[in-house]
Each structure stands twice: as structure tokens, then as C-alpha cells.
Amino acid sequence: MIRKRYYLFLAALMVIIFLLVATAIALPEVRYFDTWILNRLMAYRSPLATIIFKVITFFGTSIFFYLATAALGISFLLGRDYRGFWVLMFTMNGAWALMEGLKAFYHRPRPALGPLEPAPGFSFPSGHAMMGTVFFSLLALVLLQRLPTRYHSLVARLTIFFLFLLGLSRLYLGVHYPTDVLAGYAAGLAVVSLYRLWWPR
Incomplete structure (x- = not known):
């Protein structure tokens, strides 16, 4: 019961954090902060960093999530965990629909400060940020369940990092504002918390 209350609170x-950020993006001060951060990051662009961040950002694309979710789902089926599947x-499809709905509702234009990819x-x-938080958190939960305890801290730290x-890759590439990413993390964690309420294993 205590654990359920914890996830419900989280x-x-x-x-609440998401709604606060969503409200704040209309403020001139927040818009200035968003633009200032992006300009600072763009000052550190380099060919090597661009390659690295483009590789990292691939792990947040729809094609990756389709393939990775299918692979994780197959692992559930092989373990005969049909309900988990x-x-x-x-959860993944619901999170994706929620993300698209939120984007359509807020319809915030993307930055126009020199994006490095369409x-x-x-x-x-x-x-x-949102779907990455959902998928990699779920993957971490699976690994925590299946790996020895001595690896749990490493899994958690690598996931967060x-x-x-x-x-950061979305900011570096100039396709999102910092508040977009922060809101994505908050929305993703909300989904994961509800997942834990529904599927405590």
C-alpha cells in the first residue's frame, strides 16, 4: 500500500510539474531562457559532437521504439509473461498517443535557430524525452528484476545518464527548447509511475 501511494504521489x-512548465512557456522570461540556453549550446558545436549527438538522438526515434518495444515484448512472451507483454x-502505445495529443494541444513551434536535422x-x-523516459525506464525495471542486486545501482545510473x-541531444541539434525536454521528462515519469501502479512486478 505504501509503495502504491508513493507511485501515485510521484x-x-x-x-503538476508538467502543467507548471506548460504554463511557464508563455512567459517572456522563460522564452528568453530557452533561447539563451540554445544559443550557448550552439557555440560548442563541432563535427565530432554533431555525429555523437545524432547517434544518441536515434534512440529516441519512432523506428527505434518500434523495434525495441517489439524486442522487449518478445522477451516477455519467451518468459510466458503474457500479461506483462x-x-x-x-503503455508504450498509450504514451505515444498521449505525446501526440499533447503536441497537438499546445502546438508550440520548434526553434528556428539553426537546427541540424529536420x-x-x-x-x-x-x-x-518523453518516450525515451518511458521505454528506458521500463527496460531498466525489467533488468532490475532479472539481474543480481549488485548491478542495480549501475543500471539506474546508466539509465539516468x-x-x-x-x-541534451535534442537541444544540441536545435530542434527543441529546454522546457520541451523538461516537460517530456515529467510526462514520461508520470506514465512510468502509473505503469508501476498497474504492473507492480
């Missing part, structure tokens, strides 16, 4: 907190499919659609929230790099 989900509510992330929703369907919960995974529902990025169709709206900017808020960052789909890479990679999600940071994934969000």
Missing part, C-alpha cells in the same frame, strides 16, 4: 507530482504494449511536428513536449544525453 505521478501526481510529475503532472500486453501491459508493455498498452524535425516535423510541434515542439512541446519533447517526444524523445543516457536519458540526460538523449534530452
Whole structure:
């Protein structure tokens, strides 16, 4: 019961943070902060860094999520965890639908400060940050369940670090504002928290 209350509280907190960020993006001060951060990052662009961040950002694309979700789903089926399979499919597809709905609702234009790759659609929230948080958190939960305890800290730290790099890649490439990424993280964590409520294993 205590654990369920914790995840319910975390989900509510992330929703509040998302709504606060969504409200703040209309403020001139926040828009200035967003643009200032992007300009600072662009000053550090280099050919090598661009290649690295383009590789990292691939792990937040729709084609990656299709293939990775299918692979993770197959692992559930091979383990005869059929309910886990369907919960995974529902969570990933539900999160994707939610992301598209939020983008359509807020319809925030993407930055126009020199993007390094095409990025169709709206900017808020960052789909890479949101869906990346959902998928890699679920993957981490599976690994935590299946790996010995001595590896748990490493899995958690690598997951957090990679999600940071994934969000940073969207800023470096100039296709999202910092507030887009922050809102994406919050929305993703809200989904993961609800997943834990539904599927505590």
C-alpha cells in the first residue's frame, strides 16, 4: 500500500510539474531562457559532437521504439509473461498517443535557430524525452528484476545518464527548447509511475 501511494504521489507530482512548465512557456522570461540556453549550446558545436549527438538522438526515434518495444515484448512472451507483454504494449502505445495529443494541444513551434536535422511536428513536449523516459525506464525495471542486486545501482545510473544525453541531444541539434525536454521528462515519469501502479512486478 505504501509503495502504491508513493507511485501515485510521484505521478501526481510529475503532472503538476508538467502543467507548471506548460504554463511557464508563455512567459517572456522563460522564452528568453530557452533561447539563451540554445544559443550557448550552439557555440560548442563541432563535427565530432554533431555525429555523437545524432547517434544518441536515434534512440529516441519512432523506428527505434518500434523495434525495441517489439524486442522487449518478445522477451516477455519467451518468459510466458503474457500479461506483462500486453501491459508493455498498452503503455508504450498509450504514451505515444498521449505525446501526440499533447503536441497537438499546445502546438508550440520548434526553434528556428539553426537546427541540424529536420524535425516535423510541434515542439512541446519533447517526444524523445518523453518516450525515451518511458521505454528506458521500463527496460531498466525489467533488468532490475532479472539481474543480481549488485548491478542495480549501475543500471539506474546508466539509465539516468543516457536519458540526460538523449534530452541534451535534442537541444544540441536545435530542434527543441529546454522546457520541451523538461516537460517530456515529467510526462514520461508520470506514465512510468502509473505503469508501476498497474504492473507492480
